[in-house]
Amino acid sequence: MAAWVASLAPGPAIPDEEYLRADGNPTHGGELFRINCAMCHNAVGAAGALTEGKWAPQLKGVSEKHIYEAMVTGPQNMPVFNDANLTPEDKKDIITYLKYVENNPSVGGYELGSIGPVAEGLFVWIFGMGFIIAITVWLGAKSN
Ligand code: HEC
Structure with missing residues (x-):
């Protein structure tokens, strides 16, 4: 057929x-x-x-x-x-x-849909660093 x-x-x-x-x-x-x-x-x-x-x-x-x-x-x-x-x-x-x-699978751990190193790096910079800065500000505010 x-x-x-x-x-x-x-x-x-x-x-x-x-x-x-x-x-x-x-x-x-x-x-x-x-x-x-x-x-x-x-x-x-x-x-x-x-x-x-x-x-x-x-x-x-x-x-x-x-x-x-x-x-x-x-x-x-x-x-x-x-x-x-x-x-x-x-x-x-x-x-x-x-x-x-x-x-x-990605050896570097979690990936963001493999959209590319620049986009994924930027995501970590903005949200990862933002989180660290927020924690620092929060800790600084508590110590006063
Ligand atoms: C112009 C954009 C375009 C390019 C370039 C292209 N594709 Fe596709 N491909 C599509 C679209 C749109 C579909 C979905 C077709 C459908 O819905 O029937 C598809 C479907 C497929 C599928 C079927 C997937 C499935 O789950 O049924 C395979 C396999 C595939 N493409 C492989 C390739 C490979 C390998 C190449 C390079 C040699 C390639 N395609 C290049 C647009 C593209």
Whole structure:
């Protein structure tokens, strides 16, 4: 039945098992992800807002096959990444990167949705330092 449906119209085939194993190069995949995908999905695939109320979903917990097929079909607002754009090996590296991020949570402890080091650092500066200053003022007021 799948073969019959596939014969009706042109379209990408189901990806080869070989490219779905997530044992590629995560460093290269991360680079490709930041170039091609991060503007919509965030640098670690934590989701992102787009125009007109649309959004790019989070990519944690998405199966390897689903990731590959999303790249070759380009659902909704997402562009199609054909084999001339990202070779099957590149796609495998991207899948490897996403699986790596999924299986290796932040070593620095809590993260704020991985929105970036500047935004997260600023948050700590303003609220962390604000809290410390507030405590200091409070202690100073008590000692009088
Ligand atoms: C222009 C923005 C944009 C770019 C660039 C983009 N995506 Fe997407 N992506 C989307 C949107 C929007 C959806 C949701 C489509 C839908 O709702 O059907 C999506 C869906 C997905 C899904 C399906 C998630 C799910 O849970 O069903 C995967 C996987 C995915 N994208 C991976 C990628 C990868 C990998 C790249 C880079 C090679 C990429 N995307 C680049 C916008 C983008």
